[in-house]
Amino acid sequence: MTGKLKSTKTTKLSKAKQNVRAIFEPRSITLIGSSKIVEEVGMTSPKLFADVAYNLQTYFEGRVNIFDIETRSTLGKSDLTILALPPQKSLNWAGKAMNTGTKAIIQLTGGFDAAQRAKYFKLALKHHVRVLGPNTIMGIINTRVGLNTTFERNLMPPVGNISVISQSGGVGATLLDWASYYDIGVSKFVFMGDKVDIDDENVLEYLASDPKTRVIAMYIEGIKNGRKFVELSRKITARKPIVVLKGGITQESAQRALSHTASVAGSDEIFNAAFKDAGIIRVGDIEDLFTASVALASQPPMRGKNVCIVSNVGGPAILAADEVAKAELELAHLSEETKQKVQKAYPGIDLINPIDLIADARADRYRNVLKLVLEDSQVDGVMVINMLKSCFFEPEDAKVIPEVASRYDKPVVDVPVGGEDFIKVANVLKGTGMPTYNLPSKAALALRILYEYGRRQC
Amino acid sequence: MVRQNKKILEILDSVRSEKRFELTEIESKSILNFVSVPIIDTRLADDAEAAVRFASAFEYPVVLKIASPDILHKFDAKGVATNLTNEEEVEKSFKELLRNAKKYNAHARIWGVTVQKHIPRGIEVIVGAVRDPIFGPAVMFGMGGIWIELMKDVSFRLAPTTKESALEMISEIQGYPLLQRFRGGEHVNLEVIAEIIVKISKLISTYPEISEIDVNPIFARADDAIAVDARIVLRHD
Incomplete structure (x- = not known):
């Protein structure tokens, strides 16, 4: 008897998980909207309906069914149903979609009161259908299958390994804009919305088991069940890094302090402690969130603190050395063996780290020295600096950096310092998995984070 | 461990039965003692005579501190006297600490003064x-x-x-x-x-x-x- 009960429970659980998957990996989609309804206050409109339909039809690999409630009445079955209607109408159509056997619903529009939200949740529970939203507005993106439920026409980041979860529509939209503009490879993108059913933990669990996600980047404003979040994250970060940007750091703890400890225990200090316990990497702003994520998605973790800087200019390399120190990393001391080998090949090169390859260095010199440096057991990671102006280096020469780096289990980051020089080299390195930064401070942060994640994995 | 647990619960229960939320220094220290946190032996004296008695038992020098649930920052209230080396100093400090406490907060509830050995600072x-x-x-x-x-x-x-x-x-x-x-x-x-x-x-x-x-x-x-x-x-x- 108990055995039977247990097995029913297990199937229900796994079905619930399966249906979270249907949000991201449906084979068929139905978008339900109206070509007429314009909400007084709210996002429901023929324009939003048409824009979402456009993105679905433009990008999605599977079957797309656009269902206008003004002209059609019989709903067919599909894995995923996307709803863009006012609350009451959405509830009615959600019920109908559930009856046809849809696995999951993305409720784009919002405006639901507490009773309507409760009703939505009850309905979902009854049919084992998972619901994202309401009020997610932008919904989700899965670049690999061309799933894009946003209403921003043609806004699609390149395919990659970073998955983003945002608790805010506005910050999420900024992150999406940033990733698309700077060509940052994205796997999944999730706008959480009001979380009537699917919550942060559900999405984290899905992304943790998703082979196409190598790094999880999150924007967080609040957490409901702190301990559950920490336990789950701790399990995930042992295998996959989580990078978090937390908004609202100035909020103070509500409790009345009767002790010194409570008087300094603001909510941000406790969040910090929780992130540390969970092995989560915390960053300070949107740019750092991507700096960290890109490095973690493309480079192996750094197993020690020793960084070698290989440059074709002196001054920028000195600034880079300063940044390495500021990031609380160290400049590697090359072994005598490495020094002798470099000296033999290139007499006259100064082998005090940072290594100055001299302004005439081209691809060959970079290739040979990088190999020797990466082979040195006293080096844990490398920051390459390759300026174009005032040097003989050509953008195409940069190709040797990922070519050499890919042969070693040590992180390498590239800094073509500046403006135009940076763009030229970054364009050459696009798609090679070599992170490029326009400033050494960002490259140092990237290495610092790779070091922190390396320590987490020990 | 079980015995320690019972003693801690006894203290917590007695505090709650008095509708208090703050433990006294002595109660707090007892609990820490039960969980093996190294803590200096401390006694509560409700008059100067008791303070002197405790002081000679600990051996001089000693430290006196005001015991009040309404004074969190004892130093700000001039409620601490350190390095007291004899009876006279203990008696004098006892009275002074009470006076200072009243001056700092006239409505403060005063439980007395705690006595502990003066130890080299770390x-x-x-x-x-x-x-x-x-x-x-x-x-x-x-x-x-x-x-x-x-x-x-x-x-x-x-x-x-x-x-x-x-x-x-x-x-x-x-x-x-x-x-x-x-x-x-x-x-x-x-x-x-x-x-x-x-x-x-x-x-x-x-x-x-x-x-x-x-x-x-x-x-x-x-x-x-x-x-x-x-x-x-x-x-x-």
Whole structure:
């Protein structure tokens, strides 16, 4: 008897998980909207309906069914149903979609009161259908299958390994804009919305088991069940890094302090402690969130603190050395063996780290020295600096950096310092998995984070 | 351990039965003693005569501190007298501390004056704990004494924590070099402090009625560490 009960429970659980998957990996989609309804206050409109339909039809690999409630009445079955209607109408159509056997619903529009939200949740529970939203507005993106439920026409980041979860529509939209503009490879993108059913933990669990996600980047404003979040994250970060940007750091703890400890225990200090316990990497702003994520998605973790800087200019390399120190990393001391080998090949090169390859260095010199440096057991990671102006280096020469780096289990980051020089080299390195930064401070942060994640994995 | 647990619950129950939320210094120290946090032996004297009696039992010099649930910052209230070497000084200080306390806060409830042995100072550190509405119990380490107020040089972890994490907490604060280079190269015993952090983290995790703990200051020294003052606060709900 108990055995039977247990097995029913297990199937229900796994079905619930399966249906979270249907949000991201449906084979068929139905978008339900109206070509007429314009909400007084709210996002429901023929324009939003048409824009979402456009993105679905433009990008999605599977079957797309656009269902206008003004002209059609019989709903067919599909894995995923996307709803863009006012609350009451959405509830009615959600019920109908559930009856046809849809696995999951993305409720784009919002405006639901507490009773309507409760009703939505009850309905979902009854049919084992998972619901994202309401009020997610932008919904989700899965670049690999061309799933894009946003209403921003043609806004699609390149395919990659970073998955983003945002608790805010506005910050999420900024992150999406940033990733698309700077060509940052994205796997999944999730706008959480009001979380009537699917919550942060559900999405984290899905992304943790998703082979196409190598790094999880999150924007967080609040957490409901702190301990559950920490336990789950701790399990995930042992295998996959989580990078978090937390908004609202100035909020103070509500409790009345009767002790010194409570008087300094603001909510941000406790969040910090929780992130540390969970092995989560915390960053300070949107740019750092991507700096960290890109490095973690493309480079192996750094197993020690020793960084070698290989440059074709002196001054920028000195600034880079300063940044390495500021990031609380160290400049590697090359072994005598490495020094002798470099000296033999290139007499006259100064082998005090940072290594100055001299302004005439081209691809060959970079290739040979990088190999020797990466082979040195006293080096844990490398920051390459390759300026174009005032040097003989050509953008195409940069190709040797990922070519050499890919042969070693040590992180390498590239800094073509500046403006135009940076763009030229970054364009050459696009798609090679070599992170490029326009400033050494960002490259140092990237290495610092790779070091922190390396320590987490020990 | 079971016996210790029973004694702790007895103290917590008696405090609650009196509808108090703050434990006295003596009660707080007893609890810490039961969980093996090294803490200086302290007695509550309700008159000058008792203070003298305790002082001679401890051997001079001694320290007197005002005991009041309404005075958190004893130094600000001029409620501490240190390095008292004889009967006369103890008697005089007892009266002075009471006067100062009244001047500082006329409505303060005064329980008396605590007496403890004056011990050589080490580096002052604090170990504390709080209960967070989202994440539950958390433990804190920092530079103690006035530094906690001025510099907020502290680090936190969720409780209970491990010795490994406790050592990491210690290394995270700005004052870490001070702990490493104490009195000409000698460093304070970090292991002992880490053990105190672990014990405090277990204490707040084990007793859900506790909402705040201050063990401050702890004198951290080369061979050991000893807590000189402590405060435990209970939940209001």
